[in-house]
Amino acid sequence: MLNRRVNTLPLLSPAVFILLLWMIAPLAMTLWFSFQRYNLLNPLTTGFAGFENYKSLLTDPSLWKAMLNTIALVGSVITVTVVLGTLLAALFDQEFFGRAVARMLIIAPFFVMPTVSALIWKNMLMHPVNGLLAFLMSSFGFKSIDWFGEWPMTSIVMIVSWQWLPFALLILLTAMQSLDQEQREAARMDGARPVHMFFYIILPHLSRAISVVIMIETIFFLSVFAEIFVTTSGGPGLATTNLAFLIYIRSLLEYDVGGASAGGVIAIVLANIVAIFLIRTVARTLEV
């Protein structure tokens, strides 16, 4: 083969260089700050802090509350989106009237910016007096609920689930449609009922897609921020403060750079544990 030898270095290196910079510089700074006494309000106290920031963070009950909230939020939204997403994908995998349009409607929430979806839910649906849910509940004879006061975390879970259910649905549907038609046909010929089809043929085929959804969602949900920012601001009390919001409070509201950085390191470690599994899964399908 007659092929001009191409030096790929000048083509590839700019992208690699800026990404490397983007990855290493903030990471190194976070690590460095996490061992420093550094408060923007108090420029005189500086110097090496050792593990002080970590110690005070790890003995702070609000960190553990935030960790529990993060786990609750990530776990609940993943459960809701994966379970409902699988069922809906099975539904939308069937032929029915107006499928293309119905599909467009059902994935629409994913394209709504987080601040808009949080405010639609907070004001127009969940408002304890004028909200639509309050009206529906009272017309069925129930007491209306002060959603963000009584069920703050549940409310956040509902909003984030609404946004991300379409994501799970889209990916699981794509995976489902790649299932071999012949295999389905064969199972049907052998007399498999729809329920059996779902549990013995479709679900095993989906397992990889489901794990991809879970991993990607975990990484995104560790950083849920805007929804909390515009609805509860982490409250009442610490009820909806997740790790992301705690770090935001520490850094941009309390100016405690050292403490916030220690929190950042914890977030990075958590995300990396998930990321390792995700990258392994992706690597298995990557053909170069």
Next chain:
Amino acid sequence: MKRSFNKKIVITLIAWSAAIFMFFPIFWMLLAGFKTEIDAITTPPLLLFEPTLENYEAVQQRANYIKAATNSVMISGGATLLALVFSIPAAYAMAFFPTRRTRSTLLWMLSTKMLPPVGVLVPVYILFRDFGLIDTRTGLIVIYALINLPIVVWLLYTFFKEAPKEILEAGRMDGATSRQEIFYLLMPLALPGVASTALLSIILCWNEAFWSLNLTTSDAAPLTAFIASFSAPEGLFWAKLSAASTMAIAPILIFGWLSQRQLVRGLTFGAVK
């Protein structure tokens, strides 16, 4: 035949109920945008009302809406262009001249996407402050280009691999340089792929709300941050909030519908096909 038709009717009913249920909050917001403020908060809620365009007029007259919309366009567009400028050569090199290290380079790029933004909020904020980038479009353009770069490279890479190699090789034999090859051969061939990659990048930038809320205050605040300002005192103006929100999400909703397929590819890094 009859039975399968009945089954189809049942499935149609269930699926459409689910679709309408999921779309309802958006529909409800759309409706509220055409109500007067009083109609919007009335209980029981109004399904039938006299539509008005006053909210759209009111919102557009507010200087900061126009500014926020302009910022969103400039920032998403700018970041996407910047990401493409860096990604196209990189994806070209990896798609057509793979080496031993191509695989690990791609995976490493993907891994940078896994860095949680909160983990680096503090240093990025301090760097931005020191370089005077807080509340500037430039700052957000740079950040968005960087966080989307892995997805853009990855998507372009998969599209470029599908381009007919023979044409590129023919060009190469006729003595085309890499630059000529990218501009005159690859770009026309892979244009649909590049376009949908750009579309996905614009969607992601447009809806990004972590960095925009933390790094902008007023001058460079895009629509995500502008809408957030409705959460406090102005939260009572539901109709205006709805009109502003409708305008903020409409273009992206259309882009999203156009790029459904690429979305799956882009968001799962090809792990789900």
